[in-house]
Amino acid sequence: MHLDNWGLKAKKLGYRSRAVFKLEEILNKTNALKRSKNILDIGAAPGGWSQFVKNKKKDASVFAIDILDIEPIEGVDFYNVAVEELDSIDKILALKGSFDLVISDLAPNLTGISVIDEANIFELNDITLNVAVEYLCKTRGFFIIKTFQNSMLKKLKTKMSSIFDEVQVHKPAASKKQSAEIYLYGAFKE
Numbered sequence: 001m002h003l004d005n006w007g008l009k010a011k012k013l014g015y016r017s018r019a020v021f022k023l024e025e026i027l028n029k030t031n032a033l034k035r036s037k038n039i040l041d042i043g044a045a046p047g048g049w050s051q052f053v054k055n056k057k058k059d060a061s062v063f064a065i066d067i068l069d070i071e072p073i074e075g076v077d078f079y080n081v082a083v084e085e086l087d088s089i090d091k092i093l094a095l096k097g098s099f100d101l102v103i104s105d106l107a108p109n110l111t112g113i114s115v116i117d118e119a120n121i122f123e124l125n126d127i128t129l130n131v132a133v134e135y136l137c138k139t140r141g142f143f144i145i146k147t148f149q150n151s152m153l154k155k156l157k158t159k160m161s162s163i164f165d166e167v168q169v170h171k172p173a174a175s176k177k178q179s180a181e182i183y184l185y186g187a188f189k190e
């Protein structure tokens with residue numbers, strides 16, 4: 001498999017995905033990781049983002065979920081469950097309202113038919129946003145979500161702006177220019 005510079009760097013540092021550098025850039029530009037004690041990683045496989053936040057915040061409790069299984073990561077509590085079923089995990093449910101940071105790199109399988117893909121992306125983004133709002137601590141919670149530049153983006157951004165005090169759009173350097181993916185960041189006033 002051909003690895004670009006980000007992929008080579010990830011391999012060298014022992015990270016499971018080059019996606020860690022997208023998260024790193026967003027975290028460096030925001031306060032999101034500063035006071036994080038409880039972190040939830042949605043759509044976590046193969047586990048790069050979870051590895052990264054655990055490395056940066058050794059004393060944080062990191063919970064991760066995905067519909068795909070992952071190799072265990074030391075210090076990360078992983079559950080093989082869909083975001084739609086998150087409430088079924090008692091250990092995570094017990095922390096509802098106490099998460100400081102929810103990160104989602106979740107991406108649905110694409111069909112190539114844009115009208116279907118855009119609707120699927122929006123639906124999953126919307127579910128993830130609703131989950132994040134329920135699980136975040138509203139006095140200092142931060143949310144980062146991967147989405148795509150398409151006809152539904154404005155609707156998602158508008159909804160986030162109606163919930164969070166601050167919303168930012170990020171296109172990290174490690175995100176391929178030709179890819180429509182972008183990241184939205186939401187924060188409550190501290």
Ligand SMILES: C[S@@+](CC[C@H](N)C(=O)[O-])C[C@H]1O[C@@H](n2cnc3c(N)ncnc32)[C@H](O)[C@@H]1O
Pocket residue numbers: 016017019020042043044045046047048049050065066067068081082083084105106107108109124
């Ligand atoms: C781009 S990958 C995440 C990469 C990860 N951030 C990393 O650094 O290793 C997107 C993930 O979203 C997951 N996913 C898709 N639909 C999901 C759902 N409904 N619930 C949970 N995870 C889902 C996929 O299985 C896939 O592993």
